[in-house]
Amino acid sequence: MLEFDDIQHIVLTRVPAITGRYEFLSFREPAQGRLWLAGIIEKVESAQAAAARMEAQNRWVSVAFTWTGLRALGLSEASLASFPEEFRQGMPARWQVLGDTGANHPDKWIGGFSGPKLHAIAILFARNATERQRSTQEHQAYLARTPGVTVLSSLDLDAIPPFDSARDHFGYRDRLSQPEIEGTGIEPTPGSGRPIKAGEFILGYPDEDGPPVGLPEPDILSRNGTYMAYRRLQEHVYAFREFLRANGDTPEEQEWVAAKLMGRWRSGAPLALAPDKDDPALAADPQRNNDFTYAKSDPYGYATPLGSHIRRMNPRDTAVNMQRRRMIRRGATYGPPLAEGAPEDGIDRGVAAFVLCASLVRQFEFAQNVWINDPNFHELGNERDPIIGAQDGTFDLTIPKRPVRRKIRGLPAFTTVKSGAYFFLPGIGALRYLATLS
Amino acid sequence: MSQDQFGESTRRAFLGTAAVATAATAVTLAASPTAETALAAAAVSEAPGTGSPPANQIKVAQLAATSNQPIKPEPTTGDWTKPAAMAIPKEGYFKLEQGRYGPIYPRTPANYGFTIIAKIKPGREQAIREYGKTIEKAVGETPDVLAPLRLHYLRWVIFDVGSGPHFMYQGIFDTDFDKYLEDAVALFLKTGITTVFVNLEGWPDDWKTNLPAVIQFFRDHQRPSFLEYGEYPYVTADEVKKALRVKGALSAMLDQMQ
Numbered sequence: 001m002l003e004f005d006d007i008q009h010i011v012l013t014r015v016p017a018i019t020g021r022y023e024f025l026s027f028r029e030p031a032q033g034r035l036w037l038a039g040i041i042e043k044v045e046s047a048q049a050a051a052a053r054m055e056a057q058n059r060w061v062s063v064a065f066t067w068t069g070l071r072a073l074g075l076s077e078a079s080l081a082s083f084p085e086e087f088r089q090g091m092p093a094r095w096q097v098l099g100d101t102g103a104n105h106p107d108k109w110i111g112g113f114s115g116p117k118l119h120a121i122a123i124l125f126a127r128n129a130t131e132r133q134r135s136t137q138e139h140q141a142y143l144a145r146t147p148g149v150t151v152l153s154s155l156d157l158d159a160i161p162p163f164d165s166a167r168d169h170f171g172y173r174d175r176l177s178q179p180e181i182e183g184t185g186i187e188p189t190p191g192s193g194r195p196i197k198a199g200e201f202i203l204g205y206p207d208e209d210g211p212p213v214g215l216p217e218p219d220i221l222s223r224n225g226t227y228m229a230y231r232r233l234q235e236h237v238y239a240f241r242e243f244l245r246a247n248g249d250t251p252e253e254q255e256w257v258a259a260k261l262m263g264r265w266r267s268g269a270p271l272a273l274a275p276d277k278d279d280p281a282l283a284a285d286p287q288r289n290n291d292f293t294y295a296k297s298d299p300y301g302y303a304t305p306l307g308s309h310i311r312r313m314n315p316r317d318t319a320v321n322m323q324r325r326r327m328i329r330r331g332a333t334y335g336p337p338l339a340e341g342a343p344e345d346g347i348d349r350g351v352a353a354f355v356l357c358a359s360l361v362r363q364f365e366f367a368q369n370v371w372i373n374d375p376n377f378h379e380l381g382n383e384r385d386p387i388i389g390a391q392d393g394t395f396d397l398t399i400p401k402r403p404v405r406r407k408i409r410g411l412p413a414f415t416t417v418k419s420g421a422y423f424f425l426p427g428i429g430a431l432r433y434l435a436t437l438s
Numbered sequence: 439m440s441q442d443q444f445g446e447s448t449r450r451a452f453l454g455t456a457a458v459a460t461a462a463t464a465v466t467l468a469a470s471p472t473a474e475t476a477l478a479a480a481a482v483s484e485a486p487g488t489g490s491p492p493a494n495q496i497k498v499a500q501l502a503a504t505s506n507q508p509i510k511p512e513p514t515t516g517d518w519t520k521p522a523a524m525a526i527p528k529e530g531y532f533k534l535e536q537g538r539y540g541p542i543y544p545r546t547p548a549n550y551g552f553t554i555i556a557k558i559k560p561g562r563e564q565a566i567r568e569y570g571k572t573i574e575k576a577v578g579e580t581p582d583v584l585a586p587l588r589l590h591y592l593r594w595v596i597f598d599v600g601s602g603p604h605f606m607y608q609g610i611f612d613t614d615f616d617k618y619l620e621d622a623v624a625l626f627l628k629t630g631i632t633t634v635f636v637n638l639e640g641w642p643d644d645w646k647t648n649l650p651a652v653i654q655f656f657r658d659h660q661r662p663s664f665l666e667y668g669e670y671p672y673v674t675a676d677e678v679k680k681a682l683r684v685k686g687a688l689s690a691m692l693d694q695m696q
Contacts, residue, residue: 084650086538096536213647320586321621362620362649365538370617379612379676 002183002198002205006224006427009050010062010123010330011202011356012184014175017060017125019132020157020332022352023139024111025120025149030074030437032148033119037063037073038435039142040122046428058131062123063431064228064423066090069119074437075221082217083424086361087227090116091420097365099373099390104417111153111232113419118152121230121423125157125332132156155232155352157332165268168333169235169349170258170387170414173268173283177290177314179326191291196326200358202226207358208323216424221434224427229355229364232334232418233388238344240414247408260399261386263310270310275303293317301400306378309387312371318378327363328356350415360422388415522547522671530662537616540657547668549590551610556659558603562637563596566605569634570594576629583629586621588612590675605638612674615656623652 002012009015027033043061045053050060065073067088071080086094092106092114100106106114122139126132143149160167166174180188181202182195199207203215204223215222248254255278259265265274268283272292283289295317298304304311316322335349357363371377372385375395384395391413399406426434516522524546526532535542543550558566576583584592588611595606615622626632627646635641640659642651 094536097538209649210647213644214650321624324620324624361538366617366620369538374614374617376613379674 002181002202003224003427004048004051005046006429007047007202008062008224008425008427009045009047009060010354011226011328011425012047012181013050013054014330015050015057015060015125016054017127017332018159018163019127019129020123020125021132021136021154022157023122023124023154024113024118024152025122026112026117026152027069027072027119028148028150030072032146033069033073034435034437036143036146036149037431039145041428041431041435044428044431058127059135060123060125061135062125062425063120064123064425065120065434066118066421066423068116070424070434072119073434075434079217079221082215084214084216084359084361086365087422087424091229091422094365098368098420099384100417100420101390102392103413104390106420109417109419111155111419113421118421121421129158155334157334157352158336160333160337168351169237169335169337170240171266172258172262172264173266175329176264176268176286177310179328189286189290190288191293193322193326196323200324200326200363201328201356203358212358218433221426221430223430225430226356226358226425227360227364228423228425229357229360229420230352230423231355231420232352233350233415234348234418235350236412236414236416237338237349238342239412243412243414260305260308261397263304263308271304271308272298301398302402305397305399307380307383307386307397309385312377312385313367315371315378325363325366326357327367330354330356348418350418354423356425384411386411386414516547516672518670518673520671521667521669523665523667526662526664526666528664530660537614539616539619539653542614542616543662545614545672546663546666547671548666549610549612549668549672549674550614551608551663551666552615552656553661553663554607554656554659555661556605556635556638556640557601558596558605559637559639560602563603566596566634566637569631572630584625586618586625588618588675605634607634612676615660619653619656620649623649 004012025036027036040061040063044063045057045060050057067080067083067090070083080088086097091098092109095101095106112118124132124135124139126135143151160169168174177192179193179200180186180195181198181200183198184195186195188195197207198205199212203225204212204219206212216225244254244257248257255265259271259278263272264270265278265283267278267280268289269279270282270289270292272294273279273288274282293316294301294304294311299318300306301308301311311318314322319325331351331353333350334352335347338345338347338349355364355367372389375382375384377383380398382394382396383389383398384391386397389395391411393410393412395411397408397411399408524544526544526546529541530543531541532544543552587609590610590612593606593608595608596603597606598604626635632645635655636645641655642648645652645655
C-alpha cells in the first residue's frame with residue numbers, strides 16, 4: 001500500500017499549473033537550513049492532500065536536496081555515505097556518463113550549478129502568473145527570516161499558449177507516454193505498458209526485481225523518497241526552424257522532417273500509426289495515440305526512424321528489461337515562445353524538467369548514456385538523439401525510406417544543457433526528520 | 439569507486455597516454471581525433487621540471503583538453519578487408535572515459551568483450567563443468583535466449599596452473615559492456631548462468647538482490663586484453679548475418695533465373 005499521505009505530491013500528481021518558479025538555494029550553516037525547512041514543510045503537500053484540494057488550491061510547493069545539501073543540513077557522515085555513488089558525486093561530476101560535452105559541459109552551466117554550493121530546490125508551481133507572484137513574494141519574505149539561506153539563482157516557468165495541451169518551444173506536443181505506478185489505481189493508456197512496481201520510482205517499496213535493496217539510512221530518511229535529476233535544456237528554436245526549411249522544400253515536407261526527428265508529428269500523432277500524414281484526431285485520442293509497438297510492424301524504421309527521439313527514449317518491444325528503465329517526468333517550459341517566422345532574438349528559452357526514479361544510474365543515466373548518446377544505438381553507427389543528444393555537427397540522422405533512405409549529415413544541436421543537478425526528494429516524514437537533526 | 443581511486447586512475451591513464459597513443463597509431467589504420475586530444479592533454483600536463491605532476495594539475499589539464507571536445511568513441515568502423523591489430527595499455531583503455539560503473543573499454547578490431555577470471559570454490563569444478571550442458575540445452579530450446587548479449591562467441595575454460603582450478607568466461611560481443619550491464623545481469627539471472635558464478639570465490643552472497651555487488655564482481659574480475667586482432671575488423675555479428683542472408687538470397691535468385 002502506497003503511503004499517499006507521506007509521498008510528496010510531485011511524484012504522483014500533475015497539478016493544473018501553467019506557471020511556476022524554481023528557487024535554487026544554498027545553506028551557509030546547518031541550523032539556518034533546518035529552520036528554513038521546518039517552516040516550509042507545512043506548504044509541501046503530500047499526494048493525498050494535493051488530490052483532495054486540487055480544485056481549491058492555486059499554489060503547490062515541493063522541496064528536494066542535493067547530497068551536499070543534505071550534508072549542509074547536518075546529516076551524519078554515516079547516513080551520507082549510505083547514498084549511492086552517482087548521487088554523492090552529483091550531476092556535474094557525471095558529465096562523461098551523461099554526454100555533457102562541448103557547449104553542454106558543466107563548466108559552462110549558469111546559475112551556480114557547477115560547484116558544491118547548490119543545496120536545495122524549492123519548486124513553486126502556480127495556477128497562473130498572479131499566483132506565482134504571490135508564491136515568489138511569500139518565499140522571499142520567508143527567506144528574509146533566515147539570512148543563512150541564500151538564493152543562488154531562480155527560474156520562472158511558463159507553459160506555452162494555448163494551454164489546451166503541453167507543448168515545447170519547437171511545437172511538439174508532450175506528455176503522451178508515461179508510466180503508471182502500481183497501487184495508484186490509475187490505468188495506463190493503451191500502449192503505455194502495464195503498471196510498474198512503485199519501487200522503481202519510490203524508495204521503500206518492492207521494485208520489478210523484488211524487495212528494495214541498498215536504501216539510504218536511516219529508514220525514516222529514505223522512506224517515500226525519490227531521486228530527481230534536473231535538466232535545464234535550452235531550445236534553439238530559430239536554428240530548429242532553419243533546419244526544417246533547409247531540409248524541406250514545402251511546409252508539408254518540413255513537417256515531415258520534424259516528425260521524423262521526433263517519431264511523432266508535432267500534433268502528437270505517432271508516425272507508427274500515421275506514417276504518411278498528420279492525424280490530429282488520432283493525436284487527441286488518448287485511447288489510440290500511444291498504442292503501438294515497433295518490433296513486428298516497423299523493424300527497419302520506415303515509419304518511426306530507429307534513431308528518432310521517441311524510439312530512443314522508449315524502445316518499447318525492441319529492448320529488454322524495459323520495466324527497469326522507466327522514468328517519471330515532471331517540469332515545464334521557460335522563456336517566451338518565438339513567434340512563427342520571427343528572426344533569431346537571442347532569448348534563452350527551453351525546457352526545465354525533472355526525471356524521477358529510484359536509481360539514477362540504472363534509469364536516468366542509462367537513458368542519457370545509451371538511449372540518447374550512444375552513437376551505435378540500434379547499430380546506427382553515427383547518430384545520437386536528434387532532439388536532446390550531445391550534437392556537435394558530426395552526427396547524422398538516417399530516415400529509412402523507399403526506394404532509398406535519406407541521410408541527413410551533420411545534424412546541428414537543437415538543445416544545449418544550461419544546468420543540471422541530482423536531487424533527493426524526501427517523503428514528508430523525512431523532511432521533518434531532516435528539519436529536526438541536531 | 440571512491441573519489442580518491444578515481445583521481446588515481448585518471449592520473450595513470452594520462453601518464454600512459456602519450457606512449458600508448460603512438461603505439462595505437464602505428465598499428466591501427468589511422469590515429470583517431472581522440473588519440474590526438476589525449477596526446478595534447480599529456481603534453482599540457484608535463485610542465486617543465488615536474489617528473490610527476492600532482493593529480494590535481496593533471497585533472498585540470500584533462501578538463502581543459504576534453505571539455506570542448508565531445509568524447510568520440512574509438513574508431514568503430516574500419517575497412518573490413520584489412521586485418522587490424524590493436525595493442526592496448528595495461529589499464530585496458532587509451533584514455534579514461536567514465537562509464538556509469540567504471541572505465542569504458544574501447545572497441546577493438548575484435549569488437550567488445552570481456553574476460554572474467556575467478557578462482558573456483560573447493561570441490562565445485564564439476565558443478566561448473568556440468569553447467570555447460572544446461573546452456574547447450576537452453577540455447578537448443580530457445581535459440582535467441584542469449585540474443586540481448588549481442589554475442590559473437592563465448593568461451594568457458596577451466597584451468598589450473600598450480601593454484602587450484604580457475605574459471606575463465608570469455609565473451610566477444612558488439613556492445614560496450616558498461617552500457618548494458620544490468621541487462622546482462624538480468625539475463626544471467628533468468629537463464630541461471632549465475633549458478634555458475636555461485637561456485638566462484640568472491641561472488642556476493644546476496645547476489646539475488648544486490649545488483650551493485652554483482653556488477654562490482656564483474657568489474658573486479660575483468661582482465662582486459664593487451665592485444666586484440668581482427669581478420670575482418672570491426673564487423674558486428676548482425677553485419678555478418680546480414681551478409682550471409684544477402685548471399686543466400688543472391689544464390690536463390692540465381693537459381694531461379696536458370
